[in-house]
Amino acid sequence: MREESLTAVATSIRARTLSPVEAVERCLERVRKWDGRIRAFIRLDEEGARESARKLEAEAAAGRWRGPLHGVPVAFKDLCHLRGLPTSCGTAMPGYFASAQDCTAARRLLDAGAISLGKLNMTELALGAFGDNAHHGDAENPWRAGHATGGSSSGSGAGLAAGFFLGTVGSDTGGSIRLPAACCGVVGLKPTYGRVSRAGAMVLSWSMDHLGPLAWTSRDVALLLQEMAGRDPADATASRRAVPDYLAGIDRGITGVRVGLPENYFFQGVDGETAAGVRRAARQLEDLGARVSEIRIPDPQHMTDVAMLIARAESAALHADVLRNHPEMLQPTVRGRLEVGLGVAAYDYLQALRLRAKLTRAFIGEVFDEIDVLLTPVIPEPAPALAPLKATPVEEFNIRSGRFSRLTRPFNGYGLPALSVPCGFTTEGLPMAFQAVGRPFDEGLLLRLGHAYQEAAGWHLRRPTL
Amino acid sequence: MTDAQRQQAEMASMAGVIERLAGELALAEEPARFIAALEAEEDVPPDA
Numbered sequence: 001m002r003e004e005s006l007t008a009v010a011t012s013i014r015a016r017t018l019s020p021v022e023a024v025e026r027c028l029e030r031v032r033k034w035d036g037r038i039r040a041f042i043r044l045d046e047e048g049a050r051e052s053a054r055k056l057e058a059e060a061a062a063g064r065w066r067g068p069l070h071g072v073p074v075a076f077k078d079l080c081h082l083r084g085l086p087t088s089c090g091t092a093m094p095g096y097f098a099s100a101q102d103c104t105a106a107r108r109l110l111d112a113g114a115i116s117l118g119k120l121n122m123t124e125l126a127l128g129a130f131g132d133n134a135h136h137g138d139a140e141n142p143w144r145a146g147h148a149t150g151g152s153s154s155g156s157g158a159g160l161a162a163g164f165f166l167g168t169v170g171s172d173t174g175g176s177i178r179l180p181a182a183c184c185g186v187v188g189l190k191p192t193y194g195r196v197s198r199a200g201a202m203v204l205s206w207s208m209d210h211l212g213p214l215a216w217t218s219r220d221v222a223l224l225l226q227e228m229a230g231r232d233p234a235d236a237t238a239s240r241r242a243v244p245d246y247l248a249g250i251d252r253g254i255t256g257v258r259v260g261l262p263e264n265y266f267f268q269g270v271d272g273e274t275a276a277g278v279r280r281a282a283r284q285l286e287d288l289g290a291r292v293s294e295i296r297i298p299d300p301q302h303m304t305d306v307a308m309l310i311a312r313a314e315s316a317a318l319h320a321d322v323l324r325n326h327p328e329m330l331q332p333t334v335r336g337r338l339e340v341g342l343g344v345a346a347y348d349y350l351q352a353l354r355l356r357a358k359l360t361r362a363f364i365g366e367v368f369d370e371i372d373v374l375l376t377p378v379i380p381e382p383a384p385a386l387a388p389l390k391a392t393p394v395e396e397f398n399i400r401s402g403r404f405s406r407l408t409r410p411f412n413g414y415g416l417p418a419l420s421v422p423c424g425f426t427t428e429g430l431p432m433a434f435q436a437v438g439r440p441f442d443e444g445l446l447l448r449l450g451h452a453y454q455e456a457a458g459w460h461l462r463r464p465t466l
Numbered sequence: 467m468t469d470a471q472r473q474q475a476e477m478a479s480m481a482g483v484i485e486r487l488a489g490e491l492a493l494a495e496e497p498a499r500f501i502a503a504l505e506a507e508e509d510v511p512p513d514a
Contacts, residue, residue: 193504239505305483312480340473348481350497351488357499358491364503395472415504440504 006072006166006220013071020071024053024115027073031164034466039137040159042078042088045118052115070113075165077153078119079202080106089202090122092135092329103200105169105211105228112227117165120155124334125319126171126204128152129179129404134331138386142464143185144430147383150183152176156214157184161464167215167224173208173311175408178420181214182378185422185431187221188214192441193415194239197232205314208307208412216460218450222246246444254452255289260371263296266407271381277432278377281423288452297367300410303359306352307413313349316341332394360414373449374437377407378420382430411437419446422459
């Protein structure tokens with residue numbers, strides 16, 4: 001089953017050639033065998049998963065189907081609140097976050113029939129780009145021992161790549177879905193701001209947070225997004241727009257789609273092999289019918305700075321209690337990042353929010369008049385070795401972390417949808433990825449492009465040897 | 467340099483960037499226009 005996609009497993013369960021109990025047991029077997037090393041889970045819920053699987057199996061036998069994810073094993077980043085399980089948010093405090101209601105995005109997947117295997121490892125408070133965690137252990141990259149998984153949704157990326165589950169929900173404030181997706185060789189989507197409700201999930205920055213799906217293929221991600229997306233009375237920022245059918249046109253191909261490779265910012269200071277991999281992917285998209293051109297875009301560094309200041313101020317305000325009253329409970333790198341936010345002046349914060357509006361309008365207007373999809377690298381270098389990174393002083397570590405997310409963070413500021421798609425491997429065997437960015441609420445086109453590329457390139461069929 | 471000094475320097479650097487960019491903001495610009503830009507609800511941008 002490990003070599004199959006979420007879609008294939010869902011189809012097999014529907015055809016009754018695979019039972020929910022079998023699907024869950026196969027995943028749990030892998031978790032038991034490998035998670036001592038991968039450390040994807042903070043809390044494995046074996047009994048809960050088995051109970052759900054038995055229930056769903058009985059329902060299937062009676063011809064009752066909850067939805068398109070009936071019986072599919074999934075897991076959730078440990079900042080998604082689900083009744084009955086504590087939510088540590090990667091801290092040393094098991095119940096750091098509590099909510100009156102379940103995380104809407106996770107609950108919608110469960111309502112569609114998915115089975116939760118438990119809660120996943122993450123960088124403490126979702127603050128950090130590499131996936132290290134001093135309290136729960138560093139998640140390990142299944143493709144290469146000792147290398148970072150990317151963060152902050154480290155367990156989501158690593159566990160998916162290790163075959164522990166078939167789909168997952170991550171959060172993304174500066175790249176935390178896309179970085180682990182790129183480092184671990186899976187697909188990750190940061191949807192448009194407001195496309196997916198954030199109710200019931202820990203907030204790091206209410207202006208920059210996004211929840212989104214990760215899976216092996218763009219089609220799988222489309223299937224997950226279909227269930228997660230849509231208005232939610234519990235989240236005032238959730239868009240009221242209707243949710244399109246993401247799967248309906250996914251096989252339509254990309255003939256005539258205008259793809260832009262940025263001349264500025266996104267290829268500067270990027271590892272040569274990574275840059276070449278993304279440019280090679282662009283040529284493959286051209287072979288598939290896309291019209292690829294180079295484009296000069298408004299300087300994303302401005303939005304990177306604006307987004308960083310807003311996120312720092314909001315995260316410090318939100319987590320002020322632990323920062324002020326129990327700072328010793330936090331990792332030094334996380335504490336250092338939060339402390340900076342305590343000193344942000346209201347004047348600067350408000351000007352940054354105003355600038356965000358102006359920069360977003362300018363970016364959408366200038367870029368998407370000329371192209372339909374912007375194509376960039378996701379990470380500036382392949383997943384780095386973690387031990388040498390952790391040996392650096394706190395300040396240096398946080399500077400490296402900021403650099404590692406410099407290609408993803410602008411799109412949290414712009415609020416635009418951004419899809420990370422694997423596009424090959426380095427000579428050292430580490431995954432490479434491109435980032436496809438679209439107009440607001442144009443996730444459908446990104447998923448169609450990702451799907452066309454994956455069907456042609458086939459990188460998703462490779463799996464790590466554990 | 468102490469941690470506190472480093473943090474002050476980082477904050478000052480971020481604030482400097484914001485101050486420079488904010489000089490170009492129109493009086494009518496406001497945070498809510500971010501959502502309007504995404505939802506394409508704007509008829510006339512404030513800096514038109």
